[in-house]
Amino acid sequence: MGIRDFLARTITGNIKVYTIDDFRMDKPEVMRLNSRVRTEKINPEIDIAVTRAPNFTRKIKCSAENVKISGLKVKTRNYRIKRYVKQDVKVHKFSIKKKIQTYSPLKQVQALPQERKNLLKYIKNRPKTAANEMILAWYGPIVEGAVIKLALNKQRGTLLVWYNPGSRKLKARNVYLIRRLGLGEKPEWRWV
């Protein structure tokens, strides 16, 4: 600042301003302080061929691209069985027998007697009997002409009937059992 400017500022308060034409200034370079770290994974594919199952308790030396790796850090991700023992696998198919064996022992069944129940309680019109007679039981229908044998099943109160297989008779009747009151009297069968 010259004397002229000093006096001008002090007395008149005028300040002479200079302009700078064509003023240029480079942008400041901004630098980040953080740094980027380059990471490299050491993840080599390691093929370990074994002919027998390895003893994993034993320390294994491992390395990849000349970098030694602790055997404890090696993880087995998959495995391939190169040799195996061939076995025949048995397949069991389930099925239920579709046809059951059947037998036809007809003669043995034909020998079995038929059984008749006592129907006396259902008989409304009972035949007249003598004063000393009493109807004990009533059985039917029975094809009288085809009967070979009759037998009373005293335990069950039923009548067992054996028929002649060759008989063609079909006329059915009923039979009832009479008891006569008195000493020495025997029961009697009557057809009706």
Add this chain to the structure above:
Amino acid sequence: MANNLLGYILIEGTETQLRGATLITDAKGFPEDFTRTEPFRPDQLARILYGNSFGKYAKESLILESLLDAVEKQPQLWICNDSEILTPLHEKSRIKTVLLEESPHVPLDAAGHIETTADPGVFLLQVEANGAPLRAEFPDGTRSDEVEQVALILTEAAETMSILEPFTRLQRAMNFLATGAK
């Protein structure tokens, strides 16, 4: 011409053993044909695979079919006493079929009388002149005229035989033959 044969079928057993038999009788109740199955013993695997439906499946598809295939004489009417096989028996045999049981009812008016019940498809049939009416259950879809036909067949047969008696004989025959006779 229709024959006068009646067919009786009995299938019985438990989860561990099933067996069945048929008896075809003439008008006197005399056996004309008899067929029985060997006891069928399903193993545990079959019972596991089929579950609760095994018993029904075994009755319908194993025992019943085997018996019907083996029967030599066809009856005019099949009579059973098990509601599980009533419809399958009718469908597989294509013969009139009825389930018959004793009933505790008092006798109806006369032989041949039919009385309806509260259960659809179930009737009381007075087939025997002396005795209680029978409870008769028919397969689904049986028409009323078919019920009358069955009642007529049974009423005519009851003149010369006891209608339910063959079931007793079937049971005795199965027990007798189960001892080893074939």
